[in-house]
Amino acid sequence: MVFWVFGYGSLVWNPVFEYDEKVIRFIKDYKRVFDLVCIDHKGTPKSPARTCVLENVKGALCLGAAYYVRGGPERERLAME
Numbered sequence: 001m002v003f004w005v006f007g008y009g010s011l012v013w014n015p016v017f018e019y020d021e022k023v024i025r026f027i028k029d030y031k032r033v034f035d036l037v038c039i040d041h042k043g044t045p046k047s048p049a050r051t052c053v054l055e056n057v058k059g060a061l062c063l064g065a066a067y068y069v070r071g072g073p074e075r076e077r078l079a080m081e
Contacts, residue, residue, distance in 0.1 A: 003076045008032060008064035009052050017079040019067035031060035 034050040043049030
């Protein structure tokens with residue numbers, strides 16, 4: 001099975017999972033926006049933080065890294081956590 005994970009932001013320079021190959025790539029029609037309210041790992045209920053997510057925008061490009069993960073369902077699950 002072929003399994004790729006696309007990462008942007010800190011996942012480009014600090015992936016937190018094991019991978020077999022890394023290539024710098026972009027995805028079309030998406031851009032990064034600080035649009036998600038986060039209270040679990042970056043903010044608090046009294047002072048929520050904004051987290052970067054991808055927004056579908058025609059013509060936009062998002063630069064990132066694509067990580068190839070081999071090894072079946074267990075390694076895929078670990079990469080997605």
